[in-house]
Amino acid sequence: MKNRLLVTGGAGFIGSNFISYMLEHTDYYITNIDSLTYASNRHILDEFQPNPRYTFMKGDISKPEDIAAVTKDSYEWVINFAAESHVDRSIEDALPFLQSNIMGTYQLLEAVRKGAISNMIQISTDEVYGSLAWSDDAFTEQTPIAPNNPYSASKASADLLVSSYVNTHQAPVIISRCSNNFGPMQNKEKFIPTIILNAMKDERIPLYGAGTNMRDWLYVEDHCRAIFNIMKNGEMGEVYNIGGNEELTNYDVLNLILKKLGKDESLIKYVDDRKGHDLRYAMNYSKVLHTLGWKPSVSFEEGIEKTIAWYTSQKR
């Protein structure tokens, strides 16, 4: 049904920011289906609940009965954020990643194929392209898929499944691939929250390997705006890269945040490297720039100040 939006994983980091964004900037009626794993922000559900345009259903997108229950209503869109998202956990135990990220996407594609949902955006990641050498150009939408860890392999598998449904069934699905997000409501297991929360308590911050690995950082609200732009003007079957234009080494990220918090480098603790650690991600987002007119608007430094302010406000 027009004006009804199904958000999966809307209690997680990006999904909850997206729901806030959409409740504020649009008149969509939003249903959030989330299985409430360890990664979910349960307090945000209480904040959304009073809004008459918001409905929550606890459910697992990889379970056909949960998808059947939520698709008793029909939707104009599903935006699929639900996933196991932490690379380190996928190295310890890949199975939940295969279940949620691949089987979950499959169940949603089937719901789209059967007509319960009219359009879908699959939220993917730069990690499906693998790792760049220092001298390589940034990933484009034409860069071959070459994931290196169980998390990114599960996300790449889901993307391939989406492409197969687009090709075979003309399924109305778009894939968006974004770089590393940061901002309010990110789980403390991820790098930037780890830095902020540990530094606030004067606890040491683990820096993997030499700290020279590089990521491109995207402020989460810019990502939400990009997704809404894709909903408005994106073309079915297309892939869109979304980047932050902020390539930094992990050491530089850590150092900048320490400086903002008035802490010094003695808090850095060099630890063993992540197994199979991707060296560098960088996104060429000229397609969204030229076709949708989207570009990031929040610099890394400005985004970090907002993020620090949010984590500080959460301190009890």
Ligand code: NAD
């Ligand atoms: P997150 O781990 O913070 O949140 C994931 C949410 O999905 C949680 O609320 C969890 O309970 C829910 N969930 C997990 N499995 C589920 C299932 N089977 N059924 C229903 N709900 C389930 O993740 P995030 O960082 O917000 O990432 C959201 C999406 O964006 C993921 O698909 C991820 O691959 C992608 N992505 C994230 C980043 C990033 O930097 N965080 C970058 C690129 C792409």
Ligand code: TDX
């Ligand atoms: O304590 C840490 N110390 C450290 O040096 C942690 C948690 C991470 N790191 C390094 C590893 C990475 O090079 O920091 C970098 C960022 O790590 P993560 O926050 O775990 O993110 P990353 O592995 O880059 O993946 C993220 O971006 C792509 C998201 O978690 C994925 O869901 C997304 O697809």
